[in-house]
Amino acid sequence: MRVGVIGGGQLARMMIPPAVALGIELRVLAEETGMSASLAATAVGDYRDSAAVLRFAREVDVVTFDHEHVPQEVLLALVAEGVAVRPGPHALAVAQDKIVMRERLSALGVPVPSWGVVRKRSELAAFLMRHGGRAVVKTPRGGYDGKGVRVVRDEADVDDWFATPAAQGTGPGLLVEELVPFRRELAQSVARRPSGEVRAWPLVETVQRDGVCAEVAAPATGATEGLGEAARELAVGIAEGLDVTGVLAVELFETGEGRLLVNELAMRPHNTGHWSIDGAVTSQFEQHLRAVLDLPLGDTSALAPAAAMVNVLGGPASGSMLDRYPEALGAHPEAKVHFYAKASRPGRKVGHVTALGADAASALARARAAAAYFEA
Amino acid sequence: MRVGVIGGGQLARMMIPPAVALGIELRVLAEETGMSASLAATAVGDYRDSAAVLRFAREVDVVTFDHEHVPQEVLLALVAEGVAVRPGPHALAVAQDKIVMRERLSALGVPVPSWGVVRKRSELAAFLMRHGGRAVVKTPRGGYDGKGVRVVRDEADVDDWFATPAAQGTGPGLLVEELVPFRRELAQSVARRPSGEVRAWPLVETVQRDGVCAEVAAPATGATEGLGEAARELAVGIAEGLDVTGVLAVELFETGEGRLLVNELAMRPHNTGHWSIDGAVTSQFEQHLRAVLDLPLGDTSALAPAAAMVNVLGGPASGSMLDRYPEALGAHPEAKVHFYAKASRPGRKVGHVTALGADAASALARARAAAAYFEA
Numbered sequence: 015m016r017v018g019v020i021g022g023g024q025l026a027r028m029m030i031p032p033a034v035a036l037g038i039e040l041r042v043l044a045e046e047t048g049m050s051a052s053l054a055a056t057a058v059g060d061y062r063d064s065a066a067v068l069r070f071a072r073e074v075d076v077v078t079f080d081h082e083h084v085p086q087e088v089l090l091a092l093v094a095e096g097v098a099v100r101p102g103p104h105a106l107a108v109a110q111d112k113i114v115m116r117e118r119l120s121a122l123g124v125p126v127p128s129w130g131v132v133r134k135r136s137e138l139a140a141f142l143m144r145h146g147g148r149a150v151v152k153t154p155r156g157g158y159d160g161k162g163v164r165v166v167r168d169e170a171d172v173d174d175w176f177a178t179p180a181a182q183g184t185g186p187g188l189l190v191e192e193l194v195p196f197r198r199e200l201a202q203s204v205a206r207r208p209s210g211e212v213r214a215w216p217l218v219e220t221v222q223r224d225g226v227c228a229e230v231a232a233p234a235t236g237a238t239e240g241l242g243e244a245a246r247e248l249a250v251g252i253a254e255g256l257d258v259t260g261v262l263a264v265e266l267f268e269t270g271e272g273r274l275l276v277n278e279l280a281m282r283p284h285n286t287g288h289w290s291i292d293g294a295v296t297s298q299f300e301q302h303l304r305a306v307l308d309l310p311l312g313d314t315s316a317l318a319p320a321a322a323m324v325n326v327l328g329g330p331a332s333g334s335m336l337d338r339y340p341e342a343l344g345a346h347p348e349a350k351v352h353f354y355a356k357a358s359r360p361g362r363k364v365g366h367v368t369a370l371g372a373d374a375a376s377a378l379a380r381a382r383a384a385a386a387y388f389e390a
Numbered sequence: 391m392r393v394g395v396i397g398g399g400q401l402a403r404m405m406i407p408p409a410v411a412l413g414i415e416l417r418v419l420a421e422e423t424g425m426s427a428s429l430a431a432t433a434v435g436d437y438r439d440s441a442a443v444l445r446f447a448r449e450v451d452v453v454t455f456d457h458e459h460v461p462q463e464v465l466l467a468l469v470a471e472g473v474a475v476r477p478g479p480h481a482l483a484v485a486q487d488k489i490v491m492r493e494r495l496s497a498l499g500v501p502v503p504s505w506g507v508v509r510k511r512s513e514l515a516a517f518l519m520r521h522g523g524r525a526v527v528k529t530p531r532g533g534y535d536g537k538g539v540r541v542v543r544d545e546a547d548v549d550d551w552f553a554t555p556a557a558q559g560t561g562p563g564l565l566v567e568e569l570v571p572f573r574r575e576l577a578q579s580v581a582r583r584p585s586g587e588v589r590a591w592p593l594v595e596t597v598q599r600d601g602v603c604a605e606v607a608a609p610a611t612g613a614t615e616g617l618g619e620a621a622r623e624l625a626v627g628i629a630e631g632l633d634v635t636g637v638l639a640v641e642l643f644e645t646g647e648g649r650l651l652v653n654e655l656a657m658r659p660h661n662t663g664h665w666s667i668d669g670a671v672t673s674q675f676e677q678h679l680r681a682v683l684d685l686p687l688g689d690t691s692a693l694a695p696a697a698a699m700v701n702v703l704g705g706p707a708s709g710s711m712l713d714r715y716p717e718a719l720g721a722h723p724e725a726k727v728h729f730y731a732k733a734s735r736p737g738r739k740v741g742h743v744t745a746l747g748a749d750a751a752s753a754l755a756r757a758r759a760a761a762a763y764f765e766a
Contacts, residue, residue, distance in 0.1 A: 213723075311719075311723065313723045317746075352412075
């Protein structure tokens with residue numbers, strides 16, 4: 015059984031341990047040498063180059079992804095050659111373009127923030143007028159970790175984006191959404207295999223800082239059975255409605271009235287599911303491998319009443335996370351530390367720490383304290 | 391941080407996942423290509439060849455082991471060159487020779503079965519006479535998984551071994567031990583780092599078949615706090631007394647009167663500790679890496695009231711364990727399946743299955759049922 019992963023980042027890296035456990039051969043097409051997943055990198059090449067990707071794909075049983083940036087023409091070329099691509103191009107298309115995503119989710123009857131497409135100041139001004147003078151504008155493609163997302167109060171706030179090709183002529187335009195006055199952010203991950211089986215992890219609570227995932231508590235504190243059920247139904251409905259295979263992460267807003275609105279989708283293991291490596295019977299990385307191979311899915315139960323994951327953003331100002339192990343591991347023998355073998359850089363996700371606990375507060379306190387050793 | 395492992399078997403393989411998580415570079419000197427740990431194999435060479443081992447060792451921060459067969463002259467050559475070897479030659483010497491082990495344990499005051507050294511029939515006859523006509527004879531070196539161990543009732547039962555060099559002239563002789571009428575077999579694993587910290591996992595119960603570990607239940611059922619305490623004290627005393635670094639597994643007999651006698655020692659991660667991968671906060675493989683790098687040790691608490699590990703011995707008669715995944719994983723979503731990427735062969739350890747549960751009986755039932763899919 016050979017799984018080929020396009021992209022050599024930390025998500026591909028974190029697929030290595032479950033692949034080793036199950037005896038699955040993992041092959042990674044990395045963007046360059048020395049990347050996070052280099053241990054499993056069997057090829058280096060450009061994921062936009064159909065020939066390079068095809069060469070890589072012919073030697074594996076199924077192709078999956080570390081990121082969602084592989085162009086549709088490359089994906090379709092793989093499918094045309096009979097390569098199993100999971101998730102498939104039709105599903106990935108929805109994750110690759112935020113306007114397409116809003117269209118498809120709306121068509122599926124999934125609750126999303128009020129949205130529209132704008133191409134010029136007057137259209138944005140009209141949207142702002144209808145939504146209390148504030149909105150979120152997003153470039154439809156290429157954004158991640160807060161990039162390509164801007165909160166606006168004035169129609170002139172995205173003049174630079176209006177000048178880009180996306181907003182011109184036959185370009186898709188810019189996505190504008192209401193600024194949801196959410197109570198908190200949640201995330202619901204599920205996995206689905208081609209033959210239909212779907213399994214969901216517990217609903218989790220996420221804290222974003224500057225548009226980047228900072229902390230996750232699993233399960234979401236104080237979530238009623240009804241809220242969990244609603245989130246699962248939403249995510250399963252999206253996975254089935256969009257024919258997603260592999261892991262699907264659904265980022266959600268919970269409003270003050272307890273409504274759930276879908277914010278973003280990721281069709282791969284996602285930062286909000288990293289807690290599952292140490293906190294669930296089956297991690298999102300093992301599950302993703304099982305799902306894309308169309309193997310039966312594993313139990314998603316939590317291993318403790320609460321788990322907390324805290325990202326290491328930036329990393330130590332000098333040296334690497336490894337240099338802090340003597341102090342960090344000594345102070346926190348219960349912490350599960352993950353280092354992505356990436357150099358420190360402000361804001362960069364270089365690792366994460368997970369801690370289990372009797373409740374979210376104690377798990378978060380431990381994970382935060384341990385993660386703090388790796389910053390500044 | 392670079393750890394070099396001598397030997398490319400499944401123990402080296404199972405060090406890969408925690409090395410990936412912690413960002414430790416693992417390098418394996420494998421006996422040949424295509425071995426269980428081949429993903430991390432950076433060199434192929436004979437572990438009896440000082441020059442080959444030295445070449446490998448010069449590129450890592452510390453050398454450790456997949457097995458205990460590296461000759462003393464090779465180990466001492468490494469130390470002479472300033473290589474950090476953990477566990478060290480002096481400790482490994484005790485694990486490499488069963489007579490030396492009995493001598494050292496006896497000198498430490500550790501309870502062991504009655505034992506002696508025999509070189510000829512008359513000496514064995516005398517031992518049999520004093521121990522009810524039955525005994526266990528062991529070749530001092532090279533035995534594993536029941537090989538080199540024979541239950542004897544007659545002094546002629548090991549004539550073939552008396553004819554070997556071990557029993558001749560200046561050879562060490564054969565080890566003879568009383569056949570302990572044990573109630574059950576237990577195992578106590580601990581890890582110790584060079585600067586002295588020691589941590590112990592819960593005491594486990596093991597079932598051997600034909601001298602091979604078949605099943606492990608963690609914790610040992612019905613073990614009193616006193617028994618657990620006694621086992622921990624024994625194992626910690628041995629680790630300190632013999633200056634073991636890394637993981638030390640102590641195989642124990644529990645007698646009908648509740649006494650503990652040390653049967654065997656292993657100075658590396660051991661089959662009786664595989665449950666810890668899925669069942670403890672820190673697995674024996676992560677802990678071994680931390681210990682040999684002299685990093686602080688991790689929490690050894692169990693993640694569930696009970697865990698059970700069942701070996702897959704032999705593997706499927708046709709094909710590999712992978713071929714059975716659709717049925718096995720479908721029937722047992724809760725099972726944690728580990729495949730060592732080894733071809734099936736009667737009696738060979740090709741994988742194991744761990745299941746967690748509310749008690750040992752339910753965990754064992756699940757692990758056995760899942761493992762059964764991979765045999766016959």
